[in-house]
Amino acid sequence: MEIAFDKLIRLQNVDSDLNAALSLLDAVPAKLEAIDHQIKATAEIVAHAKDELAANQKKRRDLEGEVKDIKAHVAKFKRQLNDVKTNKEYAALQKEIADTELKADKIEEEIINEMISADDIEREIKAANGRQTEEKGRIEKDREAILREQQEFETRKAALLKEREEILPDIPPDQLKLYERIGKRLKGVALSPVTDDFCSICQMRVRPQVLNDLLGRNALITCEACGRLLYVQKPPENEHGPVEIVDNPDKVDDSPAE
Numbered sequence: 522m523e524i525a526f527d528k529l530i531r532l533q534n535v536d537s538d539l540n541a542a543l544s545l546l547d548a549v550p551a552k553l554e555a556i557d558h559q560i561k562a563t564a565e566i567v568a569h570a571k572d573e574l575a576a577n578q579k580k581r582r583d584l585e586g587e588v589k590d591i592k593a594h595v596a597k598f599k600r601q602l603n604d605v606k607t608n609k610e611y612a613a614l615q616k617e618i619a620d621t622e623l624k625a626d627k628i629e630e631e632i633i634n635e636m637i638s639a640d641d642i643e644r645e646i647k648a649a650n651g652r653q654t655e656e657k658g659r660i661e662k663d664r665e666a667i668l669r670e671q672q673e674f675e676t677r678k679a680a681l682l683k684e685r686e687e688i689l690p691d692i693p694p695d696q697l698k699l700y701e702r703i704g705k706r707l708k709g710v711a712l713s714p715v716t717d718d719f720c721s722i723c724q725m726r727v728r729p730q731v732l733n734d735l736l737g738r739n740a741l742i743t744c745e746a747c748g749r750l751l752y753v754q755k756p757p758e759n760e761h762g763p764v765e766i767v768d769n770p771d772k773v774d775d776s777p778a779e
């Protein structure tokens with residue numbers, strides 16, 4: 522029995538891609554939520570302006586009612602002028618009429634101001650509606666893109682899981698078990714290629730003896746620092762020696778995950 526390095530490397534590639542696809546899928550709900558939030562925020566701006574306009578209209582109606590009442594009073598006072606007996610009473614009533622008319626003028630001025638405000642609010646609503654329509658198009662496109670991506674990730678995930686199932690039977694159980702155990706501890710990365718005598722993941726130098734054993738491709742050896750299974754990228758042409766699994770259980774179980 523030799524070490525199924527090629528299969529293990531293929532499995533590691535599949536698992537890395539699979540983990541990447543899974544984390545992309547995990548991020549989808551938050552992205553969709555952010556889109557919903559954008560839609561809500563834009564709608565809120567329009568709703569707020571509409572509330573403002575409704576309040577303005579109500580205030581105008583109230584003020585108009587007030588003016589109507591005041592004018593009725595003025596009319597009543599004016600009728601009373603005919604019945605007044607003394608000059609003093611006449612002057613007093615005329616002053617009352619003038620004061621009341623002044624009050625009505627002030628309210629009418631207020632009504633005009635409210636009408637000007639209403640024009641501003643209506644312009645605001647129109648602008649907000651325009652922005653909403655514009656943003657809605659953009660936001661919907663973003664949402665479609667996210668959903669399309671989600672579909673792609675799902676397809677990729679399914680293909681990778683299938684590929685994984687195809688590789689598994691070709692790996693001897695004890696080797697697979699070790700791979701799974703290390704991967705589980707080290708965020709799904711159980712294998713590390715040796716590059717220029719160094720573990721390419723943790724950058725620990727690999728001892729010459731270990732390197733020599735790895736070149737033979739007939740031993741599973743873990744990195745003394747990170748605990749991952751080391752391998753050399755290009756197999757040499759020499760013959761395979763006896764299989765030897767050299768695990769560093771202490772390192773595998775106790776070294777901190779990266």
Ligand SMILES: [Zn+2]
Nearest residue numbers: 720723744747
């Ligand atoms: Zn390492």
